[in-house]
Amino acid sequence: MRALLLDTRTWVHSMATPGALSDRARKEIAVAASIYVSPISFLEIGQVVRLGLWPEMAGHVATLDRVLADQGGQVAPFTPEIALHASLMDWDHRDPFDRVLAATSEISGLPLVTDDPAFAELPRLHRVW
Numbered sequence: 001m002r003a004l005l006l007d008t009r010t011w012v013h014s015m016a017t018p019g020a021l022s023d024r025a026r027k028e029i030a031v032a033a034s035i036y037v038s039p040i041s042f043l044e045i046g047q048v049v050r051l052g053l054w055p056e057m058a059g060h061v062a063t064l065d066r067v068l069a070d071q072g073g074q075v076a077p078f079t080p081e082i083a084l085h086a087s088l089m090d091w092d093h094r095d096p097f098d099r100v101l102a103a104t105s106e107i108s109g110l111p112l113v114t115d116d117p118a119f120a121e122l123p124r125l126h127r128v129w
Contacts, residue, residue: 001031001032001033002032002033002111003032003033003034003035003036003110004028004029004032004034004035004036004110004111004112004113004128005036005037005038005076005101005104005105005108005110005111005112005113006029006035006036006037006041006073006112006113006114007041007098007101007112007113007114007116007119008040008041008044008045008097008101009114009115009116010025010113010114010115011037011041011068011073012045012057014029014071015060015067015071016056016057022115022129024128024129025113025115025128025129028111028113028128029113034073034074035071035072035073035074036073036074036075036076036104036108036110037068037073037074037075037076038075038076038078038100038101038104039075039076039078040078040096040097040100040101040104041097041101042064042065043097044097045057045060045061045064046061049061076104076108076110077104077108078100078104079107081107082100082103082104082107082108083100083103085103085106085107086099086100086102086103086104087099089102089103089106089122091121091122092121093118093121095118098116098118098119101114101119102119102122102125105125105126106122106124106125111126111127111128112125112126112127112128113127113128113129114127114128114129115129
């Protein structure tokens with residue numbers, strides 16, 4: 001068993017629509033020793049809800065920390081090293097949320113559970129889907 005980092009969409013699916021996860025992702029999450037979610041995912045969910053683009057998550061924003069704890073998950077670190085790595089990594093992808101997730105995965109050695117094809121551009125990143 002290993003620890004995993006969930007990207008934002010994967011985490012939301014794990015709490016709201018687990019059928020949207022691939023079979024492999026569901027299996028890997030079920031047997032993981034630890035599940036991590038980056039603080040950047042909290043920011044991303046809140047921002048997208050504030051913009052009115054994720055109304056189904058609006059009722060969950062205030063309790064996301066408890067939801068993660070109830071799922072047995074942990075908040076991943078967000079250190080200066082991760083922030084600098086995210087900003088300096090050689091990747092044309094400009095989404096700051098994705099950059100922090102990739103940097104967290106690489107620095108922490110945690111496979112990233114994601115269906116986002118943008119992460120496939122990073123050869124050092126171990127992606128699970």
